[in-house]
Amino acid sequence: MKTFIKDRQHEVLKEQPLLDSKGCVGEPGYARRLVWKYDRNKIQASRLRIKEWDYYLVYNDHFGVAFTLADLGYAGMLSASWLDFDKEEEQTQTTLTAFPMGRFHLGSHSDRSQAEVQNGRAHIKYSVMDGRRRIQCKFRRFSGEDTLSAEIWLKQDPALESMCIATPWKEDPKAFYYNQKINCMPASGIVRLGSKEYRFSSSTAMGVLDWGRGVWTYDNTWYWGTGSGWIGGKPFGMNIGYGFSDRSSATENALIYDGKLHKLEEVDMHIPKGPDNASLYMENWEITSSDGRLEGIFRPILDRKARMDLKLIVTDQHQVFGRLTGEAVLDDGTTLELRDFLCAIEVVHNRY
Numbered sequence: 001m002k003t004f005i006k007d008r009q010h011e012v013l014k015e016q017p018l019l020d021s022k023g024c025v026g027e028p029g030y031a032r033r034l035v036w037k038y039d040r041n042k043i044q045a046s047r048l049r050i051k052e053w054d055y056y057l058v059y060n061d062h063f064g065v066a067f068t069l070a071d072l073g074y075a076g077m078l079s080a081s082w083l084d085f086d087k088e089e090e091q092t093q094t095t096l097t098a099f100p101m102g103r104f105h106l107g108s109h110s111d112r113s114q115a116e117v118q119n120g121r122a123h124i125k126y127s128v129m130d131g132r133r134r135i136q137c138k139f140r141r142f143s144g145e146d147t148l149s150a151e152i153w154l155k156q157d158p159a160l161e162s163m164c165i166a167t168p169w170k171e172d173p174k175a176f177y178y179n180q181k182i183n184c185m186p187a188s189g190i191v192r193l194g195s196k197e198y199r200f201s202s203s204t205a206m207g208v209l210d211w212g213r214g215v216w217t218y219d220n221t222w223y224w225g226t227g228s229g230w231i232g233g234k235p236f237g238m239n240i241g242y243g244f245s246d247r248s249s250a251t252e253n254a255l256i257y258d259g260k261l262h263k264l265e266e267v268d269m270h271i272p273k274g275p276d277n278a279s280l281y282m283e284n285w286e287i288t289s290s291d292g293r294l295e296g297i298f299r300p301i302l303d304r305k306a307r308m309d310l311k312l313i314v315t316d317q318h319q320v321f322g323r324l325t326g327e328a329v330l331d332d333g334t335t336l337e338l339r340d341f342l343c344a345i346e347v348v349h350n351r352y
Contacts, residue, residue, distance in 0.1 A: 009263050010249045012036070018166060019043065023174045025166050030250035032161040032261050034180055038108045038213050045174050045215045048073040052106045052214075054115055054126055056135055057226065058152055058187045058207040061342060062086050063198055064321075065150055065191055067124055067137055068094075069104060069117055072352070076100035078122045080139045080148055081304060082193060083321060085342070090304045090321075093142050095122050110180055110211040131156055133185065133209070146194030154185035154207040161261040163254045167245040175215045177245040182209040183228045183237030183256045208237070219351045220244040223269050225287075227324065227343025231336050234258040238294070238328065238343065240267040240287075255294070255328050255336075262331045266290035269298075269345060279347070281305075281318050287326065296326015296338055298345060312351075319346035 010029035018036035020026040023044025027036075043050060053070035063086070068079040076097035083090050097119065107113025116125040121141065127134040133154040142148035162182040169175040186202035206228035224241040237256040253264035267290075272283040285298040300322040307316045323340040330336065 009251065009265070011263075012166070017042065018178055019176070025168045025176045028167050028246070028249035029165070030252065030263065031164040034109060034111075034164055036166050036178060038178060040102060040108070043215060046073075047101050049175075049215045050101075051212065051216055052104070053210070053212050054106055054110075054113065055210040056126070056154075056207055057210075057344065058135070058154070058200060058205060059083065059085075059342070060200060060205040065152070067135060069106060069115055069124055069126070071100045071102065071104040071106060073101055074099055074352070076104055076117070078117055078119065078124055080122070080124070080137055080142065082142070082148060082191075083302070083304070085301055085321065088302045090302050091143055092304060092306065093122075093139055093148075095119055110182070110209060131158055133207075135189075143193060148191070148193050150189065150191045152187055152189030152191070152200060152207070154187050155202065156182065156185050157259060160184065160259045161256065163239045163252055163256075163261060165250060165252045167247055167249060169217050170246045172217050175217050177212070177214045177216070179210070179212040179214075179252065181226065181239045181252070182211070183226065183239060184235040184259070185209070185228070206235070216244070221347070221349040223345070223347055225269065225343060225345035227341055229341060231257070231338070236328075236336065240264070240269070240294070242267065253289070253294070255330065257330055257336070264289055264291060264293050267294055271347070279318075281320050281347075285345070287324065293329040294326070296324045298322050298324045298343075314349075314351040316349045317346065318348070319344055
């Protein structure tokens with residue numbers, strides 16, 4: 001059985017400050033936990049350029065929810081999404097706050113962060129305690145006059161490895177991307193939308209945390225895919241992504257199986273194109289990898305899309321949910337069969 005060696009991936013093992021005395025990433029690469037220490041006060045860039053976000057996605061095979069707290073410097077965002085995979089429908093509502101610039105207090109470490117933000121319409125609170133994460137949300141007038149409310153618990157095994165990365169930008173060494181994706185957290189709880197109630201069970205539902213901090217350049221496009229579920233009775237997750245910052249030290253492509261991280265090299269998401277070269281997001285995609293360790297066909301179910309064009313500030317987002325069928329290969333050469341594995345892949349272009 002072939003064992004894969006990740007010769008082009010730099011794994012960072014030593015705990016250290018994220019930024020050096022010049023405000024640059026001290027040791028770029030990837031890690032299995034948050035070895036870099038984030039300190040907002042050490043950033044040597046405009047406070048308007050700092051990006052901080054905590055995003056949770058929780059789902060089972062039939063429905064899901066997502067929540068975002070984001071401090072983008074010039075704007076703060078509270079967002080919630082309801083996802084119905086059976087009906088192939090989604091609803092998203094977002095409220096904006098001007099110039100939070102750190103007032104959301106999103107925290108310097110994902111395992112110790114407590115975050116709570118509210119306004120006249122929405123209230124989102126994240127808590128971490130005793131190996132569990134609690135998500136609470138109340139979003140008024142989410143669907144017509146109906147309120148979306150949720151209380152969800154995610155169980156996080158302390159031994160669970162996660163995909164962490166810290167990388168700079170070539171064109172601006174003081175810009176950086178610092179991120180952790182925690183997959184495969186069993187989920188339980190209740191979501192209410194108007195008079196309807198939906199329950200998550202930890203035997204059929206999982207959640208992922210996308211925890212990010214950084215300073216970005218103005219114009220960026222990223223590709224990110226995530227999925228969490230079970231294969232052969234064991235937790236399985238994937239994280240794939242590329243498109244922005246300098247990834248010469250490491251990719252953020254990885255498989256997570258039974259709590260362990262299996263690092264991948266390059267992954268490509270081949271989105272079909274129309275005659276005008278426009279992306280056909282709802283057609284089948286092909287997923288390939290440079291090391292042959294993640295290959296498959298992604299069949300879309302729904303496209304959670306949003307676009308805003310304020311000339312200087314532009315965002316064009318497509319988060320496509322669908323089912324992946326193919327193969328994933330672990331570090332020791334073990335091949336896992338993926339059959340209709342529910343996941344999300346997004347393409348986002350921002351100028352801000």
